[in-house]
Amino acid sequence: MTVTILVVEDELAIQELIALNLKKAGHIVLCASDAEQARKMVNNILPDLVLLDWMLPDMSGLEFAKKLRREERTKTIPIIMLTARVQESDKIAGLDAGADDYVTKPFSPRELLARIKAVLRRRLPEMSDEIIEIGGLKLDPVTHRVHVIATDDPSKATEITLGPTEFRLLHFLMAHKERVHTRAQLLDRVWGDHVFIEDRTVDVHIRRLRKILEKVEKENLVQTVRGTGYRFSIEQTEEAVE
Amino acid sequence: MTVTILVVEDELAIQELIALNLKKAGHIVLCASDAEQARKMVNNILPDLVLLDWMLPDMSGLEFAKKLRREERTKTIPIIMLTARVQESDKIAGLDAGADDYVTKPFSPRELLARIKAVLRRRLPEMSDEIIEIGGLKLDPVTHRVHVIATDDPSKATEITLGPTEFRLLHFLMAHKERVHTRAQLLDRVWGDHVFIEDRTVDVHIRRLRKILEKVEKENLVQTVRGTGYRFSIEQTEEAVE
DNA sequence: CCTGATTGTCATAAATTTGTAACGCATTCT
DNA sequence: AGAATGCGTTACAAATTTATGACAATCAGG
Numbered sequence: 001m002t003v004t005i006l007v008v009e010d011e012l013a014i015q016e017l018i019a020l021n022l023k024k025a026g027h028i029v030l031c032a033s034d035a036e037q038a039r040k041m042v043n044n045i046l047p048d049l050v051l052l053d054w055m056l057p058d059m060s061g062l063e064f065a066k067k068l069r070r071e072e073r074t075k076t077i078p079i080i081m082l083t084a085r086v087q088e089s090d091k092i093a094g095l096d097a098g099a100d101d102y103v104t105k106p107f108s109p110r111e112l113l114a115r116i117k118a119v120l121r122r123r124l125p126e127m128s129d130e131i132i133e134i135g136g137l138k139l140d141p142v143t144h145r146v147h148v149i150a151t152d153d154p155s156k157a158t159e160i161t162l163g164p165t166e167f168r169l170l171h172f173l174m175a176h177k178e179r180v181h182t183r184a185q186l187l188d189r190v191w192g193d194h195v196f197i198e199d200r201t202v203d204v205h206i207r208r209l210r211k212i213l214e215k216v217e218k219e220n221l222v223q224t225v226r227g228t229g230y231r232f233s234i235e236q237t238e239e240a241v242e
Numbered sequence: 243m244t245v246t247i248l249v250v251e252d253e254l255a256i257q258e259l260i261a262l263n264l265k266k267a268g269h270i271v272l273c274a275s276d277a278e279q280a281r282k283m284v285n286n287i288l289p290d291l292v293l294l295d296w297m298l299p300d301m302s303g304l305e306f307a308k309k310l311r312r313e314e315r316t317k318t319i320p321i322i323m324l325t326a327r328v329q330e331s332d333k334i335a336g337l338d339a340g341a342d343d344y345v346t347k348p349f350s351p352r353e354l355l356a357r358i359k360a361v362l363r364r365r366l367p368e369m370s371d372e373i374i375e376i377g378g379l380k381l382d383p384v385t386h387r388v389h390v391i392a393t394d395d396p397s398k399a400t401e402i403t404l405g406p407t408e409f410r411l412l413h414f415l416m417a418h419k420e421r422v423h424t425r426a427q428l429l430d431r432v433w434g435d436h437v438f439i440e441d442r443t444v445d446v447h448i449r450r451l452r453k454i455l456e457k458v459e460k461e462n463l464v465q466t467v468r469g470t471g472y473r474f475s476i477e478q479t480e481e482a483v484e
Numbered sequence: 485c486c487t488g489a490t491t492g493t494c495a496t497a498a499a500t501t502t503g504t505a506a507c508g509c510a511t512t513c514t
Numbered sequence: 515a516g517a518a519t520g521c522g523t524t525a526c527a528a529a530t531t532t533a534t535g536a537c538a539a540t541c542a543g544g
Contacts, residue, residue: 163490164491198492198493200494201491226499
C-alpha cells in the first residue's frame with residue numbers, strides 16, 4: 001500500500017530520521033518544518049496521514065490539528081502526535097483535537113511504524129492496495145478489476161464490470177467480511193463521512209451489486225441481516241428446510 | 243456497540259472535545275451544560291452511560307448523580323465522574339453517590355475511552371460486542387450470527403437463524419446468564435425504554451426463541467421462573483424425570 | 485450539445501416481524 | 515374441588531423492513 005505521509009517537525013535531524021524510516025517502509029514522505037509550510041503542502045497534496053510534532057515554531061501542533069479537523073477536505077486524515085517526553089502537563093487538558101494516537105519521544109522507528117500501521121488499518125483498511133480474494137471473488141484495487149474464479153479451474157477467471165459505487169461498496173464489504181454493517185455505517189465509509197443521503201439508497205446499491213453478482217452466481221455472498229444491515233460472508237445462512 | 247453517552251460538562255471547549263472523541267469511537271453523544279439541561283435530556287432519551295463533571299453551574303455533579311440513582315428509570319445507568327481534584331475524601335463521597343469510575347483531569351482520550359469501555363463491560367455486558375459462548379451456544383454480535391456447537395466435535399457449528407427481537411433477547415439473556423429477569427426488566431432492556439407493550443408479549447417472544455432452540459435441543463437453556471420471569475441457565479432444573 | 489453511464493429518490497410489491505387476543509393446561513390458593 | 519393466577523401456544527392482522535423497477539438529475543466524454 002502506497003501511503004503518503006506528511007511529517008511536520010521543526011528539528012531537522014529528527015525530521016530526516018523519520019523521513020528516512022518512512023521511505024524505507026515504502027511510504028511517500030512530505031516534510032514541513034512549521035505549520036505554515038505544512039498548510040501549503042496539504043493544500044497541494046492531500047496526505048493519507050499526518051505525523052505532527054506537539055511543539056512547532058509558529059503554532060502549536062494542537063492548533064494545527066484542530067485546523068485540519070475543521071476543514072472538510074482534511075477532517076478525516078488520521079493524525080499521530082509526536083510529543084516530547086511523557087510530561088503530563090504537556091498533554092494539557094489531555095484532550096487533543098482529535099489525534100488518533102500519540103508517540104512520545106524518544107521513540108524507536110519500529111514503534112513509529114507500528115503505530116502508523118495500526119492507525120491506517122483502523123482508519124482505512126480498505127485503502128490498502130492489497131488484492132482481496134474471498135469466496136471465489138478476486139478484487140484488485142490497483143487494476144480496479146473484479147474477477148470470478150472458476151471453482152473447478154482456479155486458473156480461469158472471468159471479469160465482471162462494476163460501476164464506481166458498486167466497486168467501492170464491494171471493496172468495503174470484502175475488506176470487512178463477516179461483519180454486519182448498518183446502512184449508516186456503509187454511507188459513512190463507502191460514500192464518505194457526513195453525506196446527506198437516504199438510508200434506503202444503500203438498498204438500491206446493494207441491489208445493483210447483487211444483480212451483477214447474480215450473473216456469476218455469487219449473489220449470496222452479499223447477505224441481508226434483517227433489522228440491522230448487510231454483510232459479506234462465505235458462510236451461507238441456510239434456511240431451515242421443513 | 244452503539245452506545246449513547248450523555249456528557250454533562252459546563253466548559254464548552256472540553257465538552258466538545260470529549261464529544262468529538264466519543265463520536266469518533268462510534269458512540270452517540272448527547273451534551274448538556276448543566277444539571278437542568280441534563281435532566282431534560284435524560285427524560286427524553288435514556289443514555290447508556292453518563293459522563294458527569296464534578297462541578298456544574300447549578301448543582302454539584304454529586305447531587306445530580308444521586309438524583310439519577312434515586313429514580314427507577316435511571317438508577318442503573320453507569321456514571322463516570324470527571325474530576326479536577328484527586329482528593330480521597332471526594333472519591334469517597336462520589337462512590338457514595340454511586341459513581342462507577344473517576345477520570346481526573348487532565349486525561350487523554352485514550353484513557354477516557356478505556357474507562358468507558360471497562361465500565362460498560364462491567365455494567366452493560368450486552369453492549370460490548372464480545373462473543374458470548376454458553377452451554378453450547380455461541381452468539382457473535384459482530385457478525386450477528388448464532389451457532390450451536392456440537393458437543394462431540396467442537397469444531398462443528400450449525401448456524402441458527404433468529405429474528406431481530408429474538409436475537410436481542412437471546413443476547414441479553416446470555417449476557418446476563420444465571421439471573422432471573424422480570425418481564426418488565428426485559429421490556430426495558432431488550433425492547434428499549436419508554437415502550438408501552440404488554441408484559442405477556444414477552445412470553446410470546448420467549449416462546450419463539452424456544453421454538454427455534456428446540457430444533458437444536460437447547461430449549462431448556464431458557465427457563466421459566468414461575469411468579470417472576472425468565473432466566474438463561476446451563477444448570478438444569480430437573481423435574482421428576484420420567 | 486448530444487449520448488450513455490451513473491446515481492439518488494420514489495412508489496409499489498414482497499417478505500418478515502411483531503404485538504395482541506384467545507384458549508387451554510398447570511399450579512396455587514381457599 | 516372450584517376458583518384464581520400464571521404460563522404455554524396458536525392464530526392473525528397490523529406494522530415494519532427489504533426488494534425491485536422506474537425515473538429524473540447529473541456527469542463524463544465525444
